[in-house]
Structures are given as C-alpha cells and as structure tokens.
Amino acid sequence: MIASFTYLLPGVRSRVPAAIFALVGTAVASAGGFDRAIGVATPRVVKLYGLGVGLQAGYGTGVLVSADGLVLTVSSLLIDAEDVRAVGADGTRYHAEVLYRDAARQLALLQLRPGDGAAPRAADADEVEGGGASGGRRGASRVGPLPYFDLGVGPDGRATAGVAGGCTAKLAPGDWVLAAGNPFKVADGPEPMSVAHGVFSTRTHLDARRRVKDFPYTGEVLVLDAITSNPGGEGSAVVNLEGEFVGMVGRVVISNRTHTHFNYAMPCDVLRDFLTEALRSSEGSRPPPTPTVASPASNLGIKMARTGYQKVLPFVERVRPGSPADRAGVRADDLVLSVNGRTVADLDAYDARLKALPPGRPVELVVRRGRSIVSVEVQPESP
Amino acid sequence: MMRALSQLAVSCLVVAWAVAPRALAAGPASAPDPAAADYQTLRAAQEVFRGTAQRMKPYLVRIDTVGGSQPRGALPQPDSDDAADKPKRSQNPWRESTGSDFVIADGSTTGLIYAADGYIVTSSFNFVREPVLISATLADGRRLAADLVARDQVRKIALLKVDARGLATPPWAPLTEVKIGQWAVALGLGFGGDEPAITTGIISALNRMNGNAVQTDAKLSPANYGGPLCDLQGRVVGICVPMAQRPGELAGVEMYDAGVGFAVPQHRVDEIVRVLMTGKSLYRGWLGMVVDNSVRDAVVVKNVADPSPLRAAGVVPGDTILAAAGKPVYHFGHLTQALYMLPAGEDVALHIDRNGTRFLVNVTLARNTELGPLPELNEPFDPSEPPAPPPEEEGDE
Numbered sequence: 001m002i003a004s005f006t007y008l009l010p011g012v013r014s015r016v017p018a019a020i021f022a023l024v025g026t027a028v029a030s031a032g033g034f035d036r037a038i039g040v041a042t043p044r045v046v047k048l049y050g051l052g053v054g055l056q057a058g059y060g061t062g063v064l065v066s067a068d069g070l071v072l073t074v075s076s077l078l079i080d081a082e083d084v085r086a087v088g089a090d091g092t093r094y095h096a097e098v099l100y101r102d103a104a105r106q107l108a109l110l111q112l113r114p115g116d117g118a119a120p121r122a123a124d125a126d127e128v129e130g131g132g133a134s135g136g137r138r139g140a141s142r143v144g145p146l147p148y149f150d151l152g153v154g155p156d157g158r159a160t161a162g163v164a165g166g167c168t169a170k171l172a173p174g175d176w177v178l179a180a181g182n183p184f185k186v187a188d189g190p191e192p193m194s195v196a197h198g199v200f201s202t203r204t205h206l207d208a209r210r211r212v213k214d215f216p217y218t219g220e221v222l223v224l225d226a227i228t229s230n231p232g233g234e235g236s237a238v239v240n241l242e243g244e245f246v247g248m249v250g251r252v253v254i255s256n257r258t259h260t261h262f263n264y265a266m267p268c269d270v271l272r273d274f275l276t277e278a279l280r281s282s283e284g285s286r287p288p289p290t291p292t293v294a295s296p297a298s299n300l301g302i303k304m305a306r307t308g309y310q311k312v313l314p315f316v317e318r319v320r321p322g323s324p325a326d327r328a329g330v331r332a333d334d335l336v337l338s339v340n341g342r343t344v345a346d347l348d349a350y351d352a353r354l355k356a357l358p359p360g361r362p363v364e365l366v367v368r369r370g371r372s373i374v375s376v377e378v379q380p381e382s383p
Numbered sequence: 384m385m386r387a388l389s390q391l392a393v394s395c396l397v398v399a400w401a402v403a404p405r406a407l408a409a410g411p412a413s414a415p416d417p418a419a420a421d422y423q424t425l426r427a428a429q430e431v432f433r434g435t436a437q438r439m440k441p442y443l444v445r446i447d448t449v450g451g452s453q454p455r456g457a458l459p460q461p462d463s464d465d466a467a468d469k470p471k472r473s474q475n476p477w478r479e480s481t482g483s484d485f486v487i488a489d490g491s492t493t494g495l496i497y498a499a500d501g502y503i504v505t506s507s508f509n510f511v512r513e514p515v516l517i518s519a520t521l522a523d524g525r526r527l528a529a530d531l532v533a534r535d536q537v538r539k540i541a542l543l544k545v546d547a548r549g550l551a552t553p554p555w556a557p558l559t560e561v562k563i564g565q566w567a568v569a570l571g572l573g574f575g576g577d578e579p580a581i582t583t584g585i586i587s588a589l590n591r592m593n594g595n596a597v598q599t600d601a602k603l604s605p606a607n608y609g610g611p612l613c614d615l616q617g618r619v620v621g622i623c624v625p626m627a628q629r630p631g632e633l634a635g636v637e638m639y640d641a642g643v644g645f646a647v648p649q650h651r652v653d654e655i656v657r658v659l660m661t662g663k664s665l666y667r668g669w670l671g672m673v674v675d676n677s678v679r680d681a682v683v684v685k686n687v688a689d690p691s692p693l694r695a696a697g698v699v700p701g702d703t704i705l706a707a708a709g710k711p712v713y714h715f716g717h718l719t720q721a722l723y724m725l726p727a728g729e730d731v732a733l734h735i736d737r738n739g740t741r742f743l744v745n746v747t748l749a750r751n752t753e754l755g756p757l758p759e760l761n762e763p764f765d766p767s768e769p770p771a772p773p774p775e776e777e778g779d780e
Contacts, residue, residue, distance in 0.1 A: 033421030173581045174432025174568075176425060199432060199583045204576030207490075223574050225582040225602060227640070241425055257490025258573050258605040260639050313450050313515065335449065337518060343447055345489040366526065368449075371546075373518055373526045 033241075034178060034197060040243030041180035042193045043089040043147045045236065046071055046112070048096065050081035055211075057231035061181035061193075062086065062096075062110060063248050065275060066155070067145040069094065069112030072271055073235035074251050075101040079108055086112055091190025094143060100278035102286045104216050105270065106251055109278040112143045149237065149245040151272040157279030167268035169244035171222070175200045179228045179249055179265075181236025193236075198226020198263075200246070207342075208253035208262055215253050221264040222247045229253075229263045238265040247271070299380040300354075300363065301325040304347060314350035316367070328378040334367035428566075431615050435568045436581045438617035442553040443579055443610065444494035444503050445520040445572045446529070446543070451512030454481045454632065477669065477688070477751040482631015487512055493571040493579075493610035494519065494543060495622065497656060499550045503543040504652060505609035506624045507534040510541055511632050519545050535655045535665040536632050537726045538595050538647050539624035541609075542659040553611065556618035558597070558648040561586055566615050567599045569623055569644070571607025580606055584642070592626050593724035596645035603644030605636070612646035621646025630667050630723055665726040668748025672698070673757060674715045682712050689755045696744040698735060700760070705741070706734040722748070 044064045048071075052058025058081075062073035071086065073079065079098050086094040093115030101108040152159055152166035171177075177200050180193045187193050201223035208215040228236060228249045236249040247265030255262040277286075301323020305315040314336040319326045336344055339353040340363060357363060362379045494505035503519055510517070510531055519529040527545040534541035565586050570579040584601030591598045599612055603623045611619040626645040627635035635645070647655070658665060671691025675683040682704040687693045698704075704712055707721040708731050725731060727750040735742055 033418060033423075033425040035418055036422065172433045173436045173578045174434075174583075175429050199581060201580040201582060202574060202576040202578045204574050204580075207575070223576070223580050225580075241422070241429060255488070255490070255574065255606075257488055257575060259486050259488040260604045260606065262574075335516065337447065337449055337516075343449075343489060343491065345449065349489075368516055368518070368528065371528050373528055375526070 034176070034195075037176075037178050037239050037241055037243040038180065038195050041178060041237050041239045042195065044149050044245075045180050045182075045193055046086040046088050046094070047182045047185075047187065047193075048073060048078060048084060048086050048110075048235065050078040050084040053077050057185070059182060059185045059232045061183075061233065061235035061237075061249070063235065063237045063245075063271075064146055064148040065151055065153075065271075066148050068155075069143040069146055070099075070148075070275075071096065071110040071112060072248060072275065073108050073110060074248075075103065075106045075108040076234065076251060079110065084110065085115065086110070087189065088146065089192060098284070100281060100284060100286075102274060102277075104286070105219070105266070105274055106215070106217055107266065107271070107274045109275065112146075114141050114143055151245070151268065151275055153272060153275045153279060155279065157276045159276070166245070167272055169240050169242070169246045169268070171200050171203075171240060171246050173200060173202050176241040177222075177224060177226065177238050177246065177265075178240075179224070179226060179233070179236045179238050181228075181233045181249060183228075183230035183233035183236070185232050196226050196228060198224050198228070200240075201225045203267070206250075206253075206262075206264065207256045209256060210251065210253055214256075215251070217250075217266075219270060220267055221250065222267050224263045224265060227263060228265070229261050299324065300330075300378050301381075302330060304350065306347065312347040314344055314347045324378045324381055325376075328365075328376045329374075330365065330367065330376055330378065331369060334369050334374075336365055336367050337373065338364075338366040340364050431566075432568060432581060432583060435613055435615055435617050436570060436579055439553060439570050439611060439613055439619075440579055441522045441551055442496045443522060443570060443572060444496060444505070444543075446492045446494045446503075446505060446509055446609065447518045447520070448492075448510065448512065448514035448516065449518075450515035451510075453486060454511050477671070477754045479667070479751055480631045481511075482627065482629060482634030483636050485633050485636040487633075488605065490573055490605075491575065492573050492605065493607055495609070495611050495619065496521075496550045496552055497542070497652075499548065499552055501545045501547040501550065502532075502656070502660070503529065503545065504622055504656060505541050505543060506622065507536055507539045507541040507632065508605070508608045508625050508636070510534065517543065519543060521545075521547070521550070533659040533662055533664040535659065535726065537630075537665055537667050537724055538651065538655055539608075539626060539632070539635075540622060540647055540652060540655050540659070542656055554616075554618045555649040556614050556616070556620050558589065558650055561589060561597060561614070561620050561648065563587070563589060567601050567620060568613045568615065569599070569601040569603055569607045569610060569646075570613065571604075571610040571623070573604075573606035573608075579610070582607065584644075586620070587643075591645060592628070593721075595647060595651055595724045596624070596626055597621050597648055599644050599646060600642040601644060602640040602642070603646075604639035619649070621648045622652055628720060628723060665728070666750045668722065668725045668727040668729055668731075669751050669754055670722070670746060671749065671754040674718070676715075680713050682715060682718050686757045686760055688757050691754050692746045692749045696733070696746045698733070698744060698746075699737075701737070703736040704733055705736050707731060727753075 046062045048060040048062050056077040060078045062071035065072050084096040086096045094112040095115050096110040099109045099111050150166045154160045179196045206221045229252045234251050238247040247267045250266045301320035302325045303318040305317035316334040319330050344350040362377050364377050366375045492509040494503040497504040517529040520526045529543040529545045532542040532544050567586050569582045574580045582602040584599050587600050588598040607623050612621045623646045625635035670693045671688035672684050672693045673686040675685035684702045710721040712718045727748050729748050731746050733744050
C-alpha cells in the first residue's frame, strides 16, 4: 500500500492548508493520516459555476479524468448555462464545454478550455450564476497537463488499464472515505476544496427520488457514512484512505426505502463505463431510456384480486391452469411479497414491477402462503 | 478524535502489529513521523470497522412488512386549512400524538436475534404502520413469517417471534462496560445491499432519556432503527431507536442522521423483553389530569379525570405537585420530562402540597385508553355525577 502511494505521488509530500484539517476534524498539529489522500484528491477536482435556478445551486464540483481537462460531473441545470466556468485547485480559470450527458445516470462529461486567467471571487461567481455571462469559448484550444484520476479509459474510449480499468480500490464497509468538493461554495476563488471524512457504509441499488419525481438511475451506488449530499457537493471526488478514486458524489436525492436524505456516490466502475460510452459516442447526449413496454403479467398466467380500493394488497385471485405460474406452483390466495427481490407494498407496485420486467426472463416471486413464505421462479411464455 | 484513535490502536494491538511491518518496509521513514503514525492508526481503525460489521452480520435480521397505512395525522396535508384540519381536541382530551410528521417508507428494516428459540428484538418504529404481514430474513437466507409478540411504545422496542431453533445470539456489552467517548458502530439493512450498512461514531452520553438510552453521534435513521449499536469488540451496546424528550411513536425520527441518536442498552432491553414475552405491550403512562395554566412557577392540578390514576390516589383539583419521581417540578414541562419515559403500569411517587400540608402519594400510571372524561368544573366534586363535556383547557399528563 505504501508503495502504491509513492507511485501516485512521486516524491510529493503535499502541503495541505490548515483549513482543510479543520474541516476534516483532526485537532492534531501533525498532518493527520488523511493528508496523502487529501493531497491526491484536491488537485483532481474543479469548482464549477453555471446556471442556478430554484433549488439548483449555481455552483458545483467536477472530477478531472484526463490530463487535457476532461471533467466528470452530475448532469443538472448547472451545466445548462451558456457559459459554464471551472476553477482548478491552483485557481486557474477555465471555460467548460459539455461534451456528453446521460439523462438516465444523470452524469455529464465536460471539456475544460482555457479561461480568462485569475479565479473568480464570490462576486464574479454570482454574476456567472445568472447564466448569461460574457466571454466566448476559445474553440478547440487545449489545457493541461493537469493532475487527474485515471479510470483506465483512453481518449478514444478504449480501455487502457486491463480488465479492472482504473477502478482497482477494494472497498469494504467500514473503510474510510474522503469527499473533496465545493459544498456551499465556501472554497472561494483559488482556495482549496472542502474535504469531509466518513466511512463507506455499503454498496446497494439506488431507489430514490428528487422531491416527488423518481430518480431515473436504479443501478448500484456507494452509501456513505458522511454528510455529502449538499448543494455544490454534487460531483465531489470520493477517495479511500490510500487516495484511490472510488466514486463521485451523486445528485441530492431522497431514498424511497427510508424516506431520508441519502448520502451516496456513483461508483468508479459506473463512471468508467459512462466515460467509455461518452468518448465513443458521436452524439452529444443519450436520452432517458424508454421503459420496455411488455405485458408479461398475462404471460405468467396470474390473475390478481382487484377490488377497486386505492391500496390493495397483491393477492393472487386465480392461476390459469397449465400457465407458467401454475407450473411454477403459484396458487390462488398467495400474497406476493416481492418481485425479483424488490418488495411490492401494494397492487400498484406489483403492476409497476411486472411492467418494468425485461420480457422473456424468468421472474422470481416471493409469496406468503398461509404461515410460510415461498419463493417461486416463473418462466414467462414468449408472447 | 486522534486521541480516541490512538487508544483504539492500543486496544487493537494485533491489527496494528500486522500493519506495522509493511510501514517499515516502505523505506527510510522509520524515524518517528507523526503523519505516518496517524496513517497507520487510521488503517488499524479501518480494519476494526470492517471486522465489527462482519462479526455482527450473522445476528442481523432483515424485516419486511406488507400492508398497513401511514399513521393518522402523520401525512403532511399542505392544501388543507390548518385550523379546519386539526382534529377536535374536545372529542378526546387524552389523544396520543404521533410526535412527528415523518412519512414512513416501504423499505426493509433491521432486527437482531435475541434468543436462540426465534425471538428477534427490533424497534417499534418498524411497525408504526400496523402491517398485516411481517417477514424476517435471517443471515443464512431463510425467510420466515414473523409474529409481532408485543411492543414497548415508550422505549420504541418491539419483539418478534419466528419458528426457528438454535439461532446464534450476539454478545452484549453491559452498560457498566460502556464508556463515554468510546467508538460505536451502528449496523442496518434498510438501504438494501448484500452487506450491512455501517455508520460510525462515539458514545456521546450514558443514561439519557430517564436512564433508558445511551446516546451516540453515529448516524441513526430508518436505515438502522432496530439494528445494533456495537462496540469495536463486536458486542451489542444497544438497540438503535428513534427517541425524543416528548411522547409519540414517531418522535425523534426528525433527528435522523443528525449526530444525536439513541440506543436502548442491554439491561433495559432485557427488562423490556421480559414483559413483552408475556404478550403484553407497554404504553405511555398517564396521570389523567389538567394543569392550571394561569398559575406560574407551580404545577397546580386544575382537573382530574374520572377514572384516572390521580383520582385513585386521592389527588384533587387545587393540589400542587411539588415533585414527581424524585424530581422537583415547577411547571408542566418539568412534570412531562419527569414522566415521559415511564410506561403505564409503572409506579411513581408524587410530592403533593394541599393548603400547606405536604404528603407523598404513590400513583400507578395508566394508559390513555383507561382514562375517563374530565368532570365539570365549578361544581362540587361528585364522582357519582354523569360525565360532563370536557373543558377547553389542554390536558396532557
């Protein structure tokens, strides 16, 4: 592990300003043990300034993933600004051009272009937040070389770092994590990023919403034992104690499982796949996925009990003889508890789950039958 | 924090020892380097956190509930006229409030194996919706139908029973061995995923909530209510529950993830479970009286319900309550605080002043459902009179 440090930071004992340690919460005069990870993370994130509307803050954070200024961030109204600006760790100002964005994962890839020199102070930043800032883009002019996190993806989108790609960190629940970014815009101009420490909680599927609207991404995320879900903190780099990149703080959401605000990061491998897709694509964006419209419910051969009340428990009323459900052993009066591992609280949820199933694949139903709980696998009929 | 970590490193010498040779192998940095030493301490802490989660995993139970509704009054109703929307208090002066507007989600919750013969201890928070079906999934993958044996709505503990034998039970840390400032780890299954979600912190205080809870700054939320708060030796310090200094089955949930969380320690869980195993639930205890709000700096009884524990103890309107459960009370808030974590059935000593004469009465707290209406005031007290309409005063204790 120590060897890998030296590799990441050849001969560098980074001097990290005291302000960061105040934020990390150590009261010791020494560098505190997190210094190496912070030293790796902070130069590899940029502050972003763009469009702020309603609850969307006009500022955010992005992660550098190439020496020539490719930046990963979350896809939000922020980058809809006419002139998105970025400020590097050393205070260098950039313009940021949106190369690619994905509505499903709510991720975006930006390209930094040379900016106007000095970093904007808070006053300038407020100006930018209006969205109609001046100063034209400088075409294809290049920036860098900049420090970056290597996700193992080359400029053409081809893998450069073997099967594991750049995501080599083995993260276990209980591992330290640090998030470097600009929540609440407290790091002004060239000031270094805010760093929050915490612990990696677990990896799980996201089931969340933004206010009342469901969040489109349902893939895996890293749950963090750290308050990272803050305005401006979206897009922060998350590293482990060794300074290895493990993920990026996602958009502020509320978990549907707990009804609580949810602190999470998009995992490195999800970001790497997005980056690969973005660099290979000739399109500027990918539209949200159209849900697979199928009616496998009828193909299972199950008729549910429907009474017309608002919230009805998903009870099986009848199973068509000889149907897939019949062969799998589903019986009348079974109460369906979950579909493919996802709990269905009522009949509406059951219907929604069945509609969202990929056609033709076996479906795992967990049902209550009397006092026992039974799991059955139903192979739907081909339509 | 670093001091705590250093102590941790000492207590986990084995781990530190395992890491140390690698540090030495790294090169010439064998001279004392505070930063490197801190790093090694953090590495050791990380190993301990990982290990604690793994050691506790076999005892965790995933609880899923089906059916039920949001508790009454808990759903925010932004469009309704506030005054018109409030239930008429006069309909029931002893109405229980849910204590919070928190909306309960549909996700899984967490429990902990309590006894080898299928008893699972968890938080009553997980059943506020009165589900029609509860299932418990054990760490070995067995999914079983669970019965809600009984619950303690005061300490927010619930007891489940599944048909299983020979279950492994976790080691517990008695409260006497829990120290303020020691590390604590909370585990929960509410976010889903294959591994229990871990949150970390310290023990912030002991004997909170009238001696019913230890306090921690580890993030507690619906994701781990009902799950264990553990020490770094992998022992259960307590069961994580939402709690607040006011009644209500949802009170305290609004403080989720705020760094102020509570866990019911071993001796209290044992005591509660002994009652719950008999199938008897524990509810908030009431005196059944109305306090005279026009009197400042003293708790003067304005009216006493019929029947009620206070009436049974002979307390009458005009009496002043000087102290409750050994704590002096100078206003209604003091009285609530002295009694808020005591369940119905518990005996409480009240110091009473009646026209200068001081005496002690023993009152057995009752459930709100056992309280009768308030007699009409301005009339000489006569228990044989028919119940009168309740007064406009707010009666709450």
